Amino acid sequence: MDLSRVIKLFEDQFSRELIERQVRVLKKVAKHYCNGIPLKDLAQIIQILNICAERIEDHKDYIDPMCDILKLCGLPFLKEKTSDELTYAQAVAESLALIGCMMRVPSSQVRIQLCNSIINFYSPEPVKQQVEGFHPTGVNYKLQMAEVGGLAETLILSMPVVENQLREKLSLLKVLQLLSSSPENCKLMAKAQGASRICFRLSDPDPSGQLLFRSSEILWNLLENGPKEEIISQLSNTECIYALKESFVRLLTNGYKHYDRQLRNDILVITTLLAENSTSPFIESGFAKQLILFATFSEVKSHSPLVKSLKLHNHEDFEMKKLLFNMIVVLSKDSSAVQLFSDGKVVLALFNYVKANEKARIHDWPAARFEDLQLHAIATLSTIAPLLLEDYMTCQGNTRILLFLEWCNKQDSFSGQGNCFHGVGGRGNKHAQMRYSLRLLRSVVSIGDETVNQDLCDQGAINQLLGILKKIVNSPEGNEDAILLEIQIDILFILSALCENDLHRKDLFGSEGVDLLLQLLKMDFSKYYSGLGHNRLIFCTLDCVWCCVIGCFSSEDYFLEKDGMCIILDLLALNFKTMNNLLLGILVEFCDNPKSLSHITTWRGNKNETSAKLLIEMWKQEELELGVQRDQYGRIFDVQKPLAGHLQESQGITPLPANFFSIAVMEVSENTRAKIYSVFCRLGFENLPGLSLGLCDSQDNK
Structure with a gap:
């Protein structure tokens, strides 16, 4: 087929109005290339399609044959020689970019067929029969050429054309979802402000639910495969945060399917990544206040209509609860969120988990899940409590922690599952609970607030900590287990912070404490570089000598005698x-x-x-x-x-x-x-x- 004559038929002033003849020729072109378009002819065929695209508004007869030819673009291109892929690479890349521009054609049928053809790039339809003298191009050839031609950027820029046409918009999002699996395409989409363009329309009405699913999948791919900082910057504006907020709240309060709950959690993960950017307007949009409410409503009673009939019981709700705890930690980096934490009684809600596990059946969580939430809550308190010392003292934080540590130090029937991230090393024991409780106590003591420290000492914290330390030091695994070494380090740090500038507390530390320090100082120096933490332990022990022994004559004398x-x-x-x-x-x-x-x-x-x-x-x-x-x-x-x-x-x-x-x-x-x-x-x-x-x-x- 002489494509030059076909182009002349469309462009010649004497034949350009012969619409019926042109339609017949287009059908012949579609039939002729039914098994695939040769690379050498692709540029001319795209030129023909562009001519039709310019006239389609006045001549609807072009629509069907255009769709037939566009459908052929979804088939593998054909090459005569292996070198054709390289020879025609530039022409193919430009042609694919021009195909993307056809999304602007005012025809729903053409747009949808165009999207279907691009989707076929990823799973091409099998060729009906081989064309003599030609071979199909490689599977990834089209995808590479689409990247070179900037197809993804072109399609992002065409989004405003279809924003009010749900069916066409969903087809386009499906294409972008596939394209965003490539880092190069993600860069192109970011260049065209793709993240913000997609997020703006996140909460648009869609009975099928596909819009939210595909949009969140694209955003996830952009954050994972694209320039993360640039994507976060694009999403860190009020419009995007409001769209995420509306979508999350709608799914949480009205989503009852397993699919809805998974999608809700995906959006919460994306939201968390944005919250790590200090410029994101989470406080101003009211989203932070709502997230705090959702994180604490099951522990602290609330009259908000958003949580009136909300129940948490399945696996996705459990995962959401952990994500919300994590969100609290992320939001704590913004000093303006501290007042929201206080108003939302976050410290009180988290302290609901600082209790003996055998009596804990909050919201009917199974034992393993409760243990995971418990450890996660205590880890979250380690970040939040130093920011809200007044709330911490109001909740009798020191008393709760010391009672919990007393339970951790007891021998009873409880044994940890050790299945979760925070439960490492805690299977069959209470080491994980003790580890995170001491980490919480360490974070509070390190602030240096004398009221908090004095309250701890008044409740016998020094003797209690020495008792725990003695038990671990004298245990067979105390010198070989990384978790137990960390526990010893935290106890020594807390004791140093409490006793450093107080003679009476150094007296309480006394000979029992000195004996433990001497036992630790006699550690085999070859273990300092074991990688388990012995090097940190010896430094903390020496620091404890400085803070808890020096300055107290009775302790100094006993130290010298020994x-x-x-x-x-x-x-x-x-x-x-x-x-x-x-x-x-x-x-x-x-x-x-x-x-x-x-x-x-x-x-x-x-x-x-x-x-x-x-x-x-x-x-x-x-x-x-x-x-x-x-x-x-x-x-x-x-x-x-x-x-x-x-x-x-x-x-x-x-x-x-x-x-x-x-x-x-x-x-x-x-x-x-x-x-x-x-x-x-x-x-x-x-x-x-x-x-x-x-x-x-x-x-x-x-």
């Missing part, structure tokens, strides 16, 4: 760079106790080295690393700057505000040599055992 100073020096002799500063700081503080000096001077290391020799060696090592210069006799090269090395000289002079510590002051506070010098000021600089003349020369020059 050879605690020797253990500290043994650890210092290991010469771990990350630990040396903390150990030296403890050594300096202990030197204020006169009884400690004899312990320091009598200590001997593995190679019979003395503490003085150890400190001098550390001094020399520090100088070597900092690049402090000495002459051939070991004297400081620049006596005007005896502490300066290459590091200090390279920093130069940096102007700082008056309320900032200078770099020099900060450097001294973290400087190993400053702490070593402080120790020698208490030990003295003469007649120290274990020092040779060479070592003393190095010391004298200081």
